[in-house]
Amino acid sequence: MTDIAQPALTKKDFASDQEVRWCPGCGDYAILNALQKHMAESGADPAKTVFVSGIGCSSRFPYYMNTYGFHTIHGRAPAVATGVKVANPDLDVWIVTGDGDSLSIGGNHLAHILRRNLDVNILMFNNEIYGLTKGQYSPTSPVGTKKKSTPMGSVDRPFEPAQFAVGSQATFVARTIDQDMKHMSKILKAAAAHKGTSFIEILQNCVIFNKDFYATTVEKKVRPDRTVDLTAGEPMIYGADRDKGLRFNGFTVERCAAEEADVWHPDTPSHAPTVLIAGMRDDPEMPVPVGILRAVEAPVYETGVNAQVEDAIATKGAGDLKELVYDGEIWTVD
Amino acid sequence: MTPPTAQDTSAGELPLQQLDRVVIRFAGDSGDGMQVTGNQFTRTSALFGNDLATLPDFPAEIRAPVGTRPGVSGFQLQFSSSDIHTPGDQPDVLVAMNPAALMVNVNALKKGGIVIVNTDAFKATDLKKAKCDTNPLEDGTLDGFRVIEVGINSRVSEALADSPLSNKDKQRCKNFYTLGLMYWVYSRPLEPTLEWLEEKFKGKDDLIAANQTALKAGYNAGDIRELFQGQYEVPKATLQSGTYRNVMGNQALAIGLVAGAKLAGLKPVYCSYPITPASSVLEFLAGYKNHGVVTIQSEDEIAAICSAIGASFAGSLGMTGTSGPGMALKGEAMGLAISTELPLVIVDVQRAGPSTGMPTKVEQSDLLSSIFGRNGDAPMPVVAISKPSDAFELTIDACRIAVQYMTPVILLSDNFIANGAEPWSLPDLDSLEPFPVEFTAEKGEDFQSFGRDEKLARPWVKPGTPGMEFRIGGLEKAPSSNISYDPDNHQAMTDIRHQKVRNVADSIPTPEVDGADSGDLLVLGWGSTVGILRQAVDNARAKGQSVSRIHLTHVWPLPHGLDEIFSRFKSVIVPEMNVAQMTYLLRGELPDHDYIPFNKVTGQPFLVAEVEAEIKRVLDERAGA
Numbered sequence: 020m021t022d023i024a025q026p027a028l029t030k031k032d033f034a035s036d037q038e039v040r041w042c043p044g045c046g047d048y049a050i051l052n053a054l055q056k057h058m059a060e061s062g063a064d065p066a067k068t069v070f071v072s073g074i075g076c077s078s079r080f081p082y083y084m085n086t087y088g089f090h091t092i093h094g095r096a097p098a099v100a101t102g103v104k105v106a107n108p109d110l111d112v113w114i115v116t117g118d119g120d121s122l123s124i125g126g127n128h129l130a131h132i133l134r135r136n137l138d139v140n141i142l143m144f145n146n147e148i149y150g151l152t153k154g155q156y157s158p159t160s161p162v163g164t165k166k167k168s169t170p171m172g173s174v175d176r177p178f179e180p181a182q183f184a185v186g187s188q189a190t191f192v193a194r195t196i197d198q199d200m201k202h203m204s205k206i207l208k209a210a211a212a213h214k215g216t217s218f219i220e221i222l223q224n225c226v227i228f229n230k231d232f233y234a235t236t237v238e239k240k241v242r243p244d245r246t247v248d249l250t251a252g253e254p255m256i257y258g259a260d261r262d263k264g265l266r267f268n269g270f271t272v273e274r275c276a277a278e279e280a281d282v283w284h285p286d287t288p289s290h291a292p293t294v295l296i297a298g299m300r301d302d303p304e305m306p307v308p309v310g311i312l313r314a315v316e317a318p319v320y321e322t323g324v325n326a327q328v329e330d331a332i333a334t335k336g337a338g339d340l341k342e343l344v345y346d347g348e349i350w351t352v353d
Numbered sequence: 354m355t356p357p358t359a360q361d362t363s364a365g366e367l368p369l370q371q372l373d374r375v376v377i378r379f380a381g382d383s384g385d386g387m388q389v390t391g392n393q394f395t396r397t398s399a400l401f402g403n404d405l406a407t408l409p410d411f412p413a414e415i416r417a418p419v420g421t422r423p424g425v426s427g428f429q430l431q432f433s434s435s436d437i438h439t440p441g442d443q444p445d446v447l448v449a450m451n452p453a454a455l456m457v458n459v460n461a462l463k464k465g466g467i468v469i470v471n472t473d474a475f476k477a478t479d480l481k482k483a484k485c486d487t488n489p490l491e492d493g494t495l496d497g498f499r500v501i502e503v504g505i506n507s508r509v510s511e512a513l514a515d516s517p518l519s520n521k522d523k524q525r526c527k528n529f530y531t532l533g534l535m536y537w538v539y540s541r542p543l544e545p546t547l548e549w550l551e552e553k554f555k556g557k558d559d560l561i562a563a564n565q566t567a568l569k570a571g572y573n574a575g576d577i578r579e580l581f582q583g584q585y586e587v588p589k590a591t592l593q594s595g596t597y598r599n600v601m602g603n604q605a606l607a608i609g610l611v612a613g614a615k616l617a618g619l620k621p622v623y624c625s626y627p628i629t630p631a632s633s634v635l636e637f638l639a640g641y642k643n644h645g646v647v648t649i650q651s652e653d654e655i656a657a658i659c660s661a662i663g664a665s666f667a668g669s670l671g672m673t674g675t676s677g678p679g680m681a682l683k684g685e686a687m688g689l690a691i692s693t694e695l696p697l698v699i700v701d702v703q704r705a706g707p708s709t710g711m712p713t714k715v716e717q718s719d720l721l722s723s724i725f726g727r728n729g730d731a732p733m734p735v736v737a738i739s740k741p742s743d744a745f746e747l748t749i750d751a752c753r754i755a756v757q758y759m760t761p762v763i764l765l766s767d768n769f770i771a772n773g774a775e776p777w778s779l780p781d782l783d784s785l786e787p788f789p790v791e792f793t794a795e796k797g798e799d800f801q802s803f804g805r806d807e808k809l810a811r812p813w814v815k816p817g818t819p820g821m822e823f824r825i826g827g828l829e830k831a832p833s834s835n836i837s838y839d840p841d842n843h844q845a846m847t848d849i850r851h852q853k854v855r856n857v858a859d860s861i862p863t864p865e866v867d868g869a870d871s872g873d874l875l876v877l878g879w880g881s882t883v884g885i886l887r888q889a890v891d892n893a894r895a896k897g898q899s900v901s902r903i904h905l906t907h908v909w910p911l912p913h914g915l916d917e918i919f920s921r922f923k924s925v926i927v928p929e930m931n932v933a934q935m936t937y938l939l940r941g942e943l944p945d946h947d948y949i950p951f952n953k954v955t956g957q958p959f960l961v962a963e964v965e966a967e968i969k970r971v972l973d974e975r976a977g978a
Contacts, residue, residue, distance in 0.1 A: 066822060084824075099659045102649070103816070106669035348598060352592045
């Protein structure tokens with residue numbers, strides 16, 4: 020009989036036998052933990068799951084998952100994942116990347132995977148720093164970041180990842196926090212359910228090279244007043260006492276009393292609200308938005324690509340090599 | 354004996370003069386449709402039964418300013434009644450649609466050759482655009498040539514007086530008038546082109562009618578002998594028996610990729626970023642979707658190879674194609690494919706470099722970068738196509754090596770092969786040897802992701818297979834595929850990667866020597882010089898010189914047996930369109946021989962005469978020494 024229940028997999032079944040090598044206290048441990056938990060709870064099949072990464076601290080991730088994994092080259096995970104997913108759309112593909120990997124060296128590939136809307140999930144660990152090369156500023160570091168390569172402060176303006184993503188036609192954009200397991204689990208679940216590219220920025224603590232960024236924004240003590248968790252159909256309310264609100268006023272977002280807050284819709288035809296909300300991060304007076312920042316439907320790349328092959332076979336018939344070789348004008352010499 | 358050519362006859366009243374071979378070059382503005390004209394002449398000649406070889410020569414700019422020298426587009430073909438291997442050193446006939454086309458090409462024309470000029474395009478403004486201070490029709494430039502002046506613009510206008518097309522559109526039929534004229538001169542049938550026009554412009558009856566009328570008008574202009582005093586015939590060639598079609602290199606390569614994947618039992622996934630002269634491989638493959646071909650037009654060169662690697666990781670046959678600058682961009686990802694030992698076919702249609710170089714001109718200068726041009730010790734097999742008619746077979750072999758040895762393979766072509774055309778003796782498809790891939794689906798007792806078979810290839814496990822989950826990457830790994838920084842392991846893995854690629858030589862044939870198996874000189878070539886070298890060596894031997902020839906199709910690893918072959922010759926001449934890269938390779942690999950580099954990097958193929966002269970020079974020098 021085929022109805023013998025397979026024992027459900029646990030979190031441990033998704034852990035590989037490799038020793039995890041991140042710095043003690045690194046936010047990556049929490050993310051790994053959340054992912055393994057998500058895999059077990061969602062009933063994922065390790066054989067059909069592939070983690071693809073680039074280069075950087077975050078990109079060691081695949082080695083620690085007991086699934087298929089491919090640790091590729093710097094910035095190129097989206098391009099590799101595109102080949103994996105087009106070759107076998109049945110695989111559940113996750114990309115693990117960092118702020119440097121995805122927004123600096125791999126910015127082009129990130130833009131294109133988002134516009135193509137490949138059905139994969141991208142976990143972008145954003146710690147606003149280059150960790151593996153020991154602490155240079157990154158494309159998400161604020162202006163004036165003083166590090167070893169910028170002793171007088173960085174002069175270039177940072178990317179706002181969510182704005183980059185929606186500018187690239189992303190269909191699912193979310194932000195969560197490494198130390199908020201409950202929130203992260205919720206976002207992972209929503210991302211996994213989304214058909215198309217899910218872009219999840221995880222604010223991740225680099226305790227060695229960039230602890231301060233984390234301490235003043237989303238660390239547990241300050242989190243209620245410094246972040247706003249956006250939920251579709253709910254008013255934009257935050258604060259330890261849930262008394263603060265946000266509302267749109269023309270092309271700006273402003274603070275208001277909780278009862279005057281606008282309701283958040285991540286699925287508006289225009290992605291303008293996401294751009295405005297994500298832009299709050301530039302303003303130290305405004306909360307950092309987390310939650311689902313954008314969620315719309317669009318055709319999926321690998322489905323379209325493979326459908327064309329099927330259509331061609333349906334209309335022209337399955338190709339015979341002989342037709343291809345003996346094509347056009349043929350003549351015979353005796 | 355030199356074969357008779359067009360200019361050798363005094364034509365006179367002879368109704369039909371037989372020629373063995375003719376070289377024609379069509380030249381005009383890049384908007385004049387010279388490539389179409391050349392291709393039609395080629396196609397008709399192929400159908401007629403001539404042997405032929407072509408050399409398209411077009412500007413990199415899509416439309417350089419009209420009438421200027423940089424905007425000149427040319428198409429040369431040689432067609433013959435005997436076996437030929439090259440598009441010909443010097444044209445017998447030059448068709449020049451304007452002064453720029455005349456000035457760019459007239460120096461290549463054979464002494465005493467025929468020049469057909471469109472006199473309507475030699476007005477003062479035309480001369481100025483072509484930077485001619487004086488009119489080349491009058492200033493002696495054409496002394497020594499037989500000049501046939503035709504006012505093509507006005508003749509086309511007359512012929513199309515009744516056509517509803519605009520004057521501008523009527524003038525676009527000029528190339529078919531010219532083609533018609535040349536069809537008459539060389540006794541070609543009109544039907545193939547008349548039929549082609551109907552297919553090409555289906556639904557646009559006015560265009561079909563106008564072009565057909567222009568073609569016939571050109572033919573009739575010859576037929577009533579107002580321009581020429583005689584007509585020529587190049588009889589059918591006695592090709593080896595078989596079934597033939599005319600094929601361009603890039604098309605044969607694309608078909609070879611489909612065949613290679615089929616013989617491996619894999620889905621072909623071709624990922625590429627458009628680049629001259631490789632783009633048409635992507636375009637051909639995109640048309641073969643009903644053969645299960647998946648194509649991705651990637652966002653850049655790096656993405657293209659990375660997606661191909663991803664496809665191979667997932668169990669398809671990943672393929673990518675590019676030209677020189679793209680190869681440079683793909684370097685890091687090639688290393689990833691080498692390190693993870695995934696099969697991959699990387700097509701490099703070489704062009705003149707460095708940097709952007711001359712995108713539409715030929716060169717063989719990616720040889721050493723293909724073999725060595727990556728960070729770290731990163732060995733990879735390299736296969737080199739020689740001509741359109743061997744592209745199919747060698748592309749299949751590149752696929753075979755990739756899957757049998759679990760390695761990326763570079764497949765070198767070049768612009769001369771890619772856009773050149775020749776008759777292809779079609780293979781018996783049933784005789785193609787399949788090399789089906791067997792994915793490893795179960796862990797035996799000693800299973801390791803980087804375990805080895807007798808060839809040193811590792812097992813290929815397809816994601817999706819239960820119980821076989823593993824992680825790979827570009828970090829050095831132990832045989833288990835886990836990361837390893839162990840010094841002995843890195844030594845061992847490096848050695849294995851090298852030996853594995855060396856082992857490919859066990860699966861490729863030793864090339865045959867053309868001519869005597871010992872002697873004074875051996876001419877060694879690789880790639881698209883094959884036809885020229887063959888002709889040059891044939892000619893040298895006909896003069897009694899002790900010269901043989903060998904041609905490499907697998908340039909890395911080198912095939913077994915070369916050392917022994919070379920030892921039977923006093924010297925080895927190595928003609929290449931680069932600055933002696935193969936010579937450099939041979940001196941390192943097989944140092945005990947006398948190599949004489951012979952190099953040319955003008956963006957144009959060698960002339961047969963140049964190679965003959967070098968052979969003579971070396972023999973004379975050796976005799977004198």
